[in-house]
Amino acid sequence: MGKSPTLEFDSKWDLSPAPESTDHINLKKRYDLFIGGKWVKPESNKYFKTINPATEKVLAEVAEGNEKDIDKAVKAARRAYKEVWSKMAPGERGKYIYRIARLIQERAREFAVIESMDGGKAIRESRDVDIPLAAGHFFYYAGWTDKLQYAFPNRKAEPLGVAGQIIPWNFPLLMAAWKIAPALATGNTVVIKSAETTPLTLLKLAEVIEASGLPPGVVNIVSGAGATGAAIVNHPDIDKIAFTGSTGVGKIIQRAVVGTHKKTTLELGGKAANIIFEDAPLDQAVEGIINGIYFNQGHVCCAGSRLFIQESVNDIVLRKLKDRMKSLIVGDPLDKNTDIGAINSKEQLGTINKYIKVGNDEGATMYQNSCPLPKKGFWCRPTLFTDVSQSSRIVQEEIFGPVLAVQTFRTADEVIAKANNSPYGLSAGVWTDKGSKIFNLTSQMKAGIVWANTYNKFDPTSPFGGYKESGFGREGGLHGLKPYLKF
Amino acid sequence: MDRVEILKTYKIYIGGAFPRTESGRYYTPVNGTKQLGNICLSSRKDFRNSVVAARKACGKWAGKSAANRSQIMYRIAEILEGRKTQFIAELELQGNSKAKAEKEVLASIDRFIYYAGWCDKFSQVFSSVNPVASSHFNFTSPEPMGVISVCAPEGSGLLGLVNAIAPVLAGGNTCVVLASESMPLCAITFAEVLNASDVPGGTVNILTGKRSELLEHMASHMDVNGFSYSGTDKEEIKKVKECAVENLKRVSVFDGNNLLSADNHSPYFIDEFVEMKTTWHPIEKIAGAGSGY
Numbered sequence: 001m002g003k004s005p006t007l008e009f010d011s012k013w014d015l016s017p018a019p020e021s022t023d024h025i026n027l028k029k030r031y032d033l034f035i036g037g038k039w040v041k042p043e044s045n046k047y048f049k050t051i052n053p054a055t056e057k058v059l060a061e062v063a064e065g066n067e068k069d070i071d072k073a074v075k076a077a078r079r080a081y082k083e084v085w086s087k088m089a090p091g092e093r094g095k096y097i098y099r100i101a102r103l104i105q106e107r108a109r110e111f112a113v114i115e116s117m118d119g120g121k122a123i124r125e126s127r128d129v130d131i132p133l134a135a136g137h138f139f140y141y142a143g144w145t146d147k148l149q150y151a152f153p154n155r156k157a158e159p160l161g162v163a164g165q166i167i168p169w170n171f172p173l174l175m176a177a178w179k180i181a182p183a184l185a186t187g188n189t190v191v192i193k194s195a196e197t198t199p200l201t202l203l204k205l206a207e208v209i210e211a212s213g214l215p216p217g218v219v220n221i222v223s224g225a226g227a228t229g230a231a232i233v234n235h236p237d238i239d240k241i242a243f244t245g246s247t248g249v250g251k252i253i254q255r256a257v258v259g260t261h262k263k264t265t266l267e268l269g270g271k272a273a274n275i276i277f278e279d280a281p282l283d284q285a286v287e288g289i290i291n292g293i294y295f296n297q298g299h300v301c302c303a304g305s306r307l308f309i310q311e312s313v314n315d316i317v318l319r320k321l322k323d324r325m326k327s328l329i330v331g332d333p334l335d336k337n338t339d340i341g342a343i344n345s346k347e348q349l350g351t352i353n354k355y356i357k358v359g360n361d362e363g364a365t366m367y368q369n370s371c372p373l374p375k376k377g378f379w380c381r382p383t384l385f386t387d388v389s390q391s392s393r394i395v396q397e398e399i400f401g402p403v404l405a406v407q408t409f410r411t412a413d414e415v416i417a418k419a420n421n422s423p424y425g426l427s428a429g430v431w432t433d434k435g436s437k438i439f440n441l442t443s444q445m446k447a448g449i450v451w452a453n454t455y456n457k458f459d460p461t462s463p464f465g466g467y468k469e470s471g472f473g474r475e476g477g478l479h480g481l482k483p484y485l486k487f
Numbered sequence: 488m489d490r491v492e493i494l495k496t497y498k499i500y501i502g503g504a505f506p507r508t509e510s511g512r513y514y515t516p517v518n519g520t521k522q523l524g525n526i527c528l529s530s531r532k533d534f535r536n537s538v539v540a541a542r543k544a545c546g547k548w549a550g551k552s553a554a555n556r557s558q559i560m561y562r563i564a565e566i567l568e569g570r571k572t573q574f575i576a577e578l579e580l581q582g583n584s585k586a587k588a589e590k591e592v593l594a595s596i597d598r599f600i601y602y603a604g605w606c607d608k609f610s611q612v613f614s615s616v617n618p619v620a621s622s623h624f625n626f627t628s629p630e631p632m633g634v635i636s637v638c639a640p641e642g643s644g645l646l647g648l649v650n651a652i653a654p655v656l657a658g659g660n661t662c663v664v665l666a667s668e669s670m671p672l673c674a675i676t677f678a679e680v681l682n683a684s685d686v687p688g689g690t691v692n693i694l695t696g697k698r699s700e701l702l703e704h705m706a707s708h709m710d711v712n713g714f715s716y717s718g719t720d721k722e723e724i725k726k727v728k729e730c731a732v733e734n735l736k737r738v739s740v741f742d743g744n745n746l747l748s749a750d751n752h753s754p755y756f757i758d759e760f761v762e763m764k765t766t767w768h769p770i771e772k773i774a775g776a777g778s779g780y
Contacts, residue, residue: 136620153612155755251732258728266735423734442766443630452768459619463627467762468712469735478615479627479763487755 015329018336020123025110027200030061033069033223034206036076037216043068048225050199053120054333054342054377062199065222070191070231073220077162077189078237080217085189086159088215090146097142097184099212100205104135104173107208111201115173116333118200120342120378121296123334133458134177137476140460141185144481148186151478157485159187160263161239164232166253167202168245169195169344170299170400176202178464178475179242180219186484188240190219193232197345199223230256238262240484244301246398247424247469265473265483267301267465269398270426273419274304274455275409275441278313280431284453286320289404292429292455294328294340294382298402299348301470302427304455306395307384307406308415314408318386325369325382332374340402343378352380352401359385359394359403390421398424412437416444425467429455448474497671499527499695500678502540503688508533514697516669518582526671529696531704534663537692538710541634541661544689549631549659553607560603560656562684567596570680574645577672581644594747595649601752602653609657609754613761622770629761631659632737633712636705638698638727640717640743644670648677650746651717652691654756660713663692665705671695698723706730706738713760717743 030047032039042063049058065073085093104111108131115126148157163183167175172195183190194202206221222228233241233256243253244267257264274292276285292304309317333341343349360366364385373379384404388395395405409415419428428445430452432438442450448466451457458464463479465471473483498505510530516523527533548556567574571592578588614628635655640647644667655662666674678693694701702723706714707730716727719742731738739759745751 247735251735254732254735255729258732259725268735438768442764445764446633448762448764450764450766452766454623454767454769457619457621457623457767459617459621459623459625461617462619462625462767463615463617463763463765465763471735472737474627474763477617477627477765 015337017332019332020113020116020334020336022113022117022334025113027060027114031063031199031203031223033063033065033073034203034210034221035069035073036220037210040072042066050118050197052117053344054374056376059118060200062203062223065193065224065228065231067231069222070228070235073191073222074162074164074235074237076217076220077191080215081161081189084215085218086187090148090187093184093187094142094145096212096214097138097145097181100208100214101135101138101142103208103211104131104138104205108132108135111173111204113334114204115201116341119169119172119198120333120344122338122341123336124338125296129458130171130174133460134173136460137174137177137181141181144185145187148481148485151481152485152487155487157186157487160484160486161188162237163188163190163240163242163484164235164238165190165192165242166229166232166245167192167195169198170296170301172198173201173205175244176205182475182480183242183484184218186481188484189217191232191238192219192221193229194221194223196225233257236260240264242473242483243267247471250471263483265475266471267473267475268469268471269424270301270303270466270470271306271396271398271422271424272302272304272427272429272447273306273308273445274429275308275415275419275431276310276313276317277432277437278310279433281433281453282313282317282320285431286317286324288429288431288453288455289321290324290328293404294402295456297340297343297380299344299400300456302449302456304429305399305404306419307404308409308418309406311408311410318406321384322367325367325384328369328371328382330371330373330379330381340382343380343401346378348400349378349380352399352403355394355397355399355401355403356383359388359392359405362388362392362394364388364392364394364405390418396422412440416441420444420446423469426470427451495524497524497526497675497695499529499533500675500682500691500693501533501537502543502692503682505678508696509536516671518580523581523672526695529694529701531701533694534701534704534708537663537694538634538708540689540692541663542710544661544687545631545633547687548661548690553610556657556659557603557606559685560599560606560653563680563686564596564599564603566680566683567599570676571596573676574673577676578644581670581672590747591643591646595646598646598649598752599653602657602757605754605757606657609757612754613758617765622772623767624770625765625767627763627765629658629758630764632760632762633660634710635660635662635713635715635760636708636711637662637664637715638702638705638717639664639666639674640746641667641669642743643667643746645673645677646746647717647743648674650751651715651741655715655760656691658757658760660760661690663694663705663711665698665701666693666695668697702727703730706736707733709734711736713737713739715739715741715760717741719743
C-alpha cells in the first residue's frame with residue numbers, strides 16, 4: 001500500500017466567473033445629507049470618498065456631517081416627533097414602515113449589489129442574508145406599531161422621543177434596519193449616522209424613505225466619521241443612543257451619557273466559543289465552523305472565532321476543516337461563486353494582519369488556504385491557528401477578520417469554563433447530537449445568543465444582544481421594543 | 488437585683504458566616520444622643536471578599552429549581568414573621584414610632600412573599616418562542632445576571648433593604664449589600680434570618696459602613712455584573728454610573744421613596760437583573776426541503 005491519496009480541493013475546482021452585473025444600479029457621484037426630508041449640503045462643505053475595497057476604485061463622494069448638521073437633524077427629528085409622528089394613529093405609522101419594507105424588497109437586487117461593492121461582502125451573502133433580513137425587520141416591526149399594549153403586560157408604553165443611532169460597517173443596511181424599524185414602530189423619530197467606509201446603502205435607504213412618503217424629519221440620515229457620531233452622542237436633545245460597534249467606543253459613549261437622561265443600547269464586540277463535541281454530526285459541524293468564522297470575512301461581532309474541539313475528534317475535525325477551507329473561494333465580491341469577499345478597508349486589513357503576526361509571534365501554528373488573491377483590493381485568506389492557549393492574544397481579543405483560534409478540551413465542565421473565560425458574552429455555538437448535553441451547554445454559556453447545531457442565523461423575530469462587555473439591550477423580536485420605550 | 492441585659496454585637500455577613508470587618512474598624516450610629524452600637528465599618532477588602540463569596544454562590548442559587556428558590560424565599564418570610572417583634576423593636580430603637588415600625592415590618596414580610604411567588608413565574612411572562620422564518624426552534628428566556636452590588640436606601644432600615652434584595656434574589660442572582668449607614672441594625676438581624684433559612688451561604692452578603700468609602704468600589708469591581716442603587720443623590724448616581732462603565736455593569740436606580748406603595752413591587756424590577764438569552768436549534772424536516780442541521 002502506498003500513501004493514501006489526499007483530496008485536492010484547491011486546484012481542480014476552477015469555476016467560470018459568474019459576476020453579478022452592475023449596470024442596473026443607480027449611484028450618484030455625490031451624496032448630501034438627508035435631513036428633514038430634503039437632501040442638504042453639509043455645513044462644512046466637506047465630502048469624503050467611499051471606495052470599493054475589492055478594486056480600490058471610488059464609488060461616490062458622501063457628505064461629512066458635523067455638529068451643526070447633527071443639530072439640524074435633531075431639530076428636524078424633534079419637530080417631526082412633536083408635530084406629526086407622535087400624533088399619528090399607530091396603525092398609520094405602521095403603514096409607512098410596511099411601505100419601506102416593500103420598497104426595499106422591490107429594489108433588493110440594487111441594494112445587494114451596492115452593499116457588496118461598498119463593503120466587499122460576497123454577493124451571495126448580501127443577496128440572501130443582508131437585504132432580505134433588512135426588509136424583514138421593517139416588515140416585522142411595522143406590525144408592532146398598534147400592538148404595543150400586548151407586549152408589556154400591566155404597563156403603558158410610551159416612546160422616548162428622538163433616537164440617535166450609530167451603525168457599523170459590517171452589515172450596513174441590515175444594521176440600519178435593526179435600528180430604524182423598532183425605533184419607528186415604537187413611535188420615536190430618528191437621526192442615524194452611516195459607517196465611515198460603507199455609507200452607500202443607508203443613503204440609498206434615504207431614497208427609499210423619500211419614496212415612501214414618510215413625513216419629513218421622521219428619519220434623518222447623516223454620513224460622516226467618528227466626530228459625527230460624537231455629535232449625536234453629545235447632543236442634549238436626543239433621548240436615546242443606540243450604538244453597534246466596538247466595546248472600546250461603546251464604553252466611551254456610555255461614559256459620555258452618564259448624568260444625562262439618555263438611554264442606551266450597546267451592541268458591542270464578541271469572541272464567541274464554538275464548541276464541537278465528539279458526538280456531533282462532524283460534517284455539519286465543519287460547515288458550522290466555516291459559516292461561524294468566515295461568514296462576511298469574519299467581520300461579525302458574533303463570529304465563532306474561538307473553536308473548541310473535543311480531543312478525541314480533534315484530528316478528524318481539523319482535517320475536514322482544512323479540506324473545506326481549501327475549497328473556499330476568495331475574490332470578487334460580485335461573483336456568485338465567491339465565498340469570501342474583500343476585507344472592508346485597508347485599515348481593517350492592517351488590524352487583521354497585525355493579529356496574524358501576533359499569533360505567529362506567540363508561537364501558534366498557522367494554516368491558510370492557498371487560493372489565488374486578486375492583485376488590487378484588500379484580501380485575507382481564511383486562516384486558522386492551532387497551538388494557542390487561553391491567554392493568547394488571538395484567543396482573548398476580537399480580531400474581526402477571517403482568523404480562527406483552535407483549542408481542544410476533554411470534558412463539558414472544562415469547555416464551559418474555558419468558553420466563559422472572556423470579558424465578552426455575545427454568542428456561542430454548541431455541536432452535539434445529545435439533547436441533554438445541548439441544554440446543559442446552552443444554559444451554561446454566558447452569552448446572549450446560543451446556536452446549537454447551527455451558527456450565525458438571524459431573524460427579525462429573534463432578539464440579539466450580549467451579556468457582560470458585549471453590551472446591553474436587545475435588538476429584534478419582542479424584546480427589541482423595550483429599549484425604545486418608557487413606562 | 489435587676490438582671491443585666493445582654494447587648495448584641497452586630498457583625499457583618501459574608502459567605503454565610505458572621506465575621507467582623509477585616510479592617511477592625513467600627514462606627515457608632517446614633518438615634519438622637521443614644522448610641523445604637525459599635526457597627527462594623529466595612530472595608531474595600533470586605534467587599535472584595537464578599538464578591539468572591541457571591542460569585543462562588545452563583546451556581547448554587549441559580550442552579551436551584553425556580554420552585555425551590557420560591558420556597559426558600561417563602562421560608563425567609565416565614566422566619567421574618569416569627570421575629571417580627573425583634574425587628575419592630577430595632578426599628579423603634581433607630582427612631583421610628585411603634586406604629587410606623589409595625590407597618591414597615593409587615594410590609595417587608597409581604598414584599599418577600601410577593602417576590603417569592605414570582606420566582607417560578609416571571610420567566611414565563613418575559614420569555615418568548617420566536618417564530619423564525621427558517622427551519623429552527625428559537626426561544627428567548629431570562630437568565631440571572633450574576634453578582635449584583637446592592638446599595639440599600641438610607642432612610643429605611645428594613646423595608647428598603649428587603650425591597651432592594653428580593654427582586655435580585657428572585658431573578659436568581661447573588662448580591663453584596665451595603666446597609667443603610669444610619670440604620671444598620673435590621674440589616675444584620677435580617678442576615679440572621681437568611682442564615683436560618685435555606686439560602687446558600689454567599690447568596691446574600693451584607694456589609695455595614697459608609698457609602699462614601701464603598702460606593703465607587705462596589706460600582707467599579709470587575710467581577711460584579713449589575714448595580715442596584717436606591718436613593719436620589721444625583722452625585723452618587725453619576726459616580727456609580729461612571730464607575731460601572733469599566734465592565735459595562737447594568738445599573739438600576741430606584742428612588743427608594745414611597746416604599747410602602749404597591750407601585751414599588753413589580754416583576755419588572757426582576758427584569759432589571761436578568762439577561763435575555765436566545766437559543767436556536769434546527770428542526771429536521773423529514774420529507775421536505777431544508778436540512779436537519
